[in-house]
Amino acid sequence: MTIPMVRARGVRKHFGHLEVLKGIDLEVRQGEVVVVLGPSGSGKSTFLRCVNHLETIDGGSIHVDGELIGFEASGGRVRHLRRREITRQRREIGMVFQQFNLFPHFTVVQNVIEAPVGVRGEPRGQARERAHALLRRVGLEEKADAYPRQLSGGQQQRVAIARALAMRPKLMLFDEPTSALDPELVGEVLAVMKGLAEDGLTMIVVTHEVGFAREVADRVVFMDDGVVVESGAPADVLDRPASPRTKAFLSRVL
Amino acid sequence: MSLPDVDVAGAARTRHPLRWVASIVLLVLAAQLVSLLVTNPNFQWDVVGRYVNAQIIGQGIFTTLLLTVIAMAVGVVLGVLLAVGRLSENPVARAACGLYVWFFRGTPVLVQLVLWYNLSYLLPEISFGIPFGPEFVSADTNVLITPLLAAILGLGLNEGAYMAEIIRGGLMSVDHGQTEAASALGIGGARTFRRIVLPQAMRFIIPPTGSQVISMLKATSLVSVIALADLLYTVQSIYNRTFQTIPLLIVACVWYLVITSILYVGQSFIERHYARGATRNAPQSFWSFLTFRRRPTPEVPS
Numbered sequence: 334m335t336i337p338m339v340r341a342r343g344v345r346k347h348f349g350h351l352e353v354l355k356g357i358d359l360e361v362r363q364g365e366v367v368v369v370l371g372p373s374g375s376g377k378s379t380f381l382r383c384v385n386h387l388e389t390i391d392g393g394s395i396h397v398d399g400e401l402i403g404f405e406a407s408g409g410r411v412r413h414l415r416r417r418e419i420t421r422q423r424r425e426i427g428m429v430f431q432q433f434n435l436f437p438h439f440t441v442v443q444n445v446i447e448a449p450v451g452v453r454g455e456p457r458g459q460a461r462e463r464a465h466a467l468l469r470r471v472g473l474e475e476k477a478d479a480y481p482r483q484l485s486g487g488q489q490q491r492v493a494i495a496r497a498l499a500m501r502p503k504l505m506l507f508d509e510p511t512s513a514l515d516p517e518l519v520g521e522v523l524a525v526m527k528g529l530a531e532d533g534l535t536m537i538v539v540t541h542e543v544g545f546a547r548e549v550a551d552r553v554v555f556m557d558d559g560v561v562v563e564s565g566a567p568a569d570v571l572d573r574p575a576s577p578r579t580k581a582f583l584s585r586v587l
Numbered sequence: 588m589s590l591p592d593v594d595v596a597g598a599a600r601t602r603h604p605l606r607w608v609a610s611i612v613l614l615v616l617a618a619q620l621v622s623l624l625v626t627n628p629n630f631q632w633d634v635v636g637r638y639v640n641a642q643i644i645g646q647g648i649f650t651t652l653l654l655t656v657i658a659m660a661v662g663v664v665l666g667v668l669l670a671v672g673r674l675s676e677n678p679v680a681r682a683a684c685g686l687y688v689w690f691f692r693g694t695p696v697l698v699q700l701v702l703w704y705n706l707s708y709l710l711p712e713i714s715f716g717i718p719f720g721p722e723f724v725s726a727d728t729n730v731l732i733t734p735l736l737a738a739i740l741g742l743g744l745n746e747g748a749y750m751a752e753i754i755r756g757g758l759m760s761v762d763h764g765q766t767e768a769a770s771a772l773g774i775g776g777a778r779t780f781r782r783i784v785l786p787q788a789m790r791f792i793i794p795p796t797g798s799q800v801i802s803m804l805k806a807t808s809l810v811s812v813i814a815l816a817d818l819l820y821t822v823q824s825i826y827n828r829t830f831q832t833i834p835l836l837i838v839a840c841v842w843y844l845v846i847t848s849i850l851y852v853g854q855s856f857i858e859r860h861y862a863r864g865a866t867r868n869a870p871q872s873f874w875s876f877l878t879f880r881r882r883p884t885p886e887v888p889s
């Protein structure tokens with residue numbers, strides 16, 4: 334049996350008195366595309382941010398590709414990892430944000446090569462060549478020397494995807510990648526993501542795009558109020574939801 | 588009902604009679620100022636002309652510039668450290684840096700200068716060692732604290748407090764999403780600060796820092812109270828002998844203006860450098876900066 338790409342067990346997280354994650358169990362196989370649905374405030378972003386340790390979990394555990402994230406367990410004792418080791422773990426996990434978060438003072442190509450050159454020590458020339466290939470893949474090769482502010486939202490988000498891919502991540506996390514976009518720009522970003530899914534990249538995608546879930550996801554997970562309410566094949570969860578909470582949510586977004 | 592057929596091409600311009608009145612008033616005032624400068628013999632322009640490029644004045648300018656550069660350098664380095672300290676997660680560092688800023692901003696720099704100069708009354712000897720334990724090095728304060736060192740300490744430590752606030756403001760104005768994106772890419776803290784946060788903060792740090800440099804240039808004239816021969820002290824020591832007070836003060840003003848003008852030009856170049864990617868349009872040209880034209884407002888991308 335191969336190890337799962339992500340294994341979350343009983344993940345708990347609170348902010349002050351607010352319990353945001355109340356024991357999340359989730360497994361993602363290698364190459365699997367999981368779409369996470371759920372109402373606003375249900376903890377979807379928080380869960381994604383725990384997977385690459387942008388938030389420190391309070392209980393349970395998250396393994397990515399067999400490696401415990403953010404902590405080290407040995408001889409029955411668990412300790413927090415040092416910042417340097419956490420930074421190293423994050424290099425294997427790409428993340429795409431709702432607000433793109435491109436570096437505005439760098440050109441598109443500089444955005445893409447910053448991490449490979451700066452932290453992996455890849456030679457600049459080689460990194461630029463790969464960056465151009467990645468930009469071609471997201472359909473933006475001709476924008477390599479533009480600054481992010483000169484691009485539309487959809488173009489910026491595609492650059493953000495190329496920037497994350499430049500680190501050759503094993504796993505990609507997408508947090509509502511199309512929610513900040515004008516409706517006519519959503520399609521171009523989803524098309525790029527679909528291409529990645531077809532290439533076998535392991536992805537966890539938080540989105541309200543039910544059409545994307547139906548077409549691309551291997552599995553749909555419905556979260557509400559800090560727990561996974563149900564999980565299964567897109568057709569099952571979207572067309573024959575078992576839980577009334579899922580039913581109520583879907584009737585609102587469809 | 589039909590609307591009239593109108594073409595606005597070739598419409599008459601709006602008249603601004605008040606602008607004309609204001610311009611005429613200003614021109615009259617300017618003419619009076621010029622006539623005062625030319626006709627009043629008390630300005631003694633010949634004396635100004637004789638001293639304006641005298642060698643001794645040059646030495647004073649050198650001291651003023653040297654002091655400005657060193658005190659500003661001390662201020663910037665200290666300011667970065669204090670700003671990082673005030674934004675750190677360590678409560679002790681936060682409190683200590685806050686206390687520093689509170690003290691140095693809350694007391695007059697002139698008092699601080701005189702205090703450093705007279706440090707020997709407080710500590711006749713300065714020594715380094717373990718508190719209440721053995722001393723490693725010790726020195727006589729009067730020998731150690733020269734007027735120049737007192738001036739650097741007084742101006743530099745004070746400047747650090749102001750720069751800390753400017754830099755902290757600049758760092759806080761950078762969107763938190765930038766640090767998150769860098770973290771998610773596995774870029775370490777130091778590199779994120781240097782490559783991502785600081786360059787973006789610079790856009791907010793440079794303009795007030797330019798004002799600080801100009802303030803510092805003028806604040807260095809305070810060191811004349813501790814007998815350091817800067818530009819002001821030099822002209823004072825001349826007019827104390829010759830009683831040509833006004834023309835010598837004009838000489839000092841001319842040089843302060845020349846230097847601040849050069850600084851102003853330099854600042855505009857640095858600002859343009861850090862404006863990369865800040866707007867959709869090309870950075871503002873140097874000429875429109877000089878002619879005080881407003882920056883085009885950045886468009887908000889969709």
Ligand SMILES: Nc1ncnc2c1ncn2[C@@H]1O[C@H](COP(=O)(O)OP(=O)(O)O)[C@@H](O)[C@H]1O
Binds near residue numbers: 348372373374376377
């Ligand atoms: N850093 C934080 N501090 C305090 N509360 C937070 C923080 N981040 C998220 N929350 C709260 O946690 C809850 C879940 O947020 P989030 O994970 O963003 O939900 P979702 O992405 O599903 O909309 C919300 O009530 C939100 O206000």
Ligand SMILES: [Mg+2]
Binds near residue numbers: 377378379509
């Ligand atoms: Mg969210």
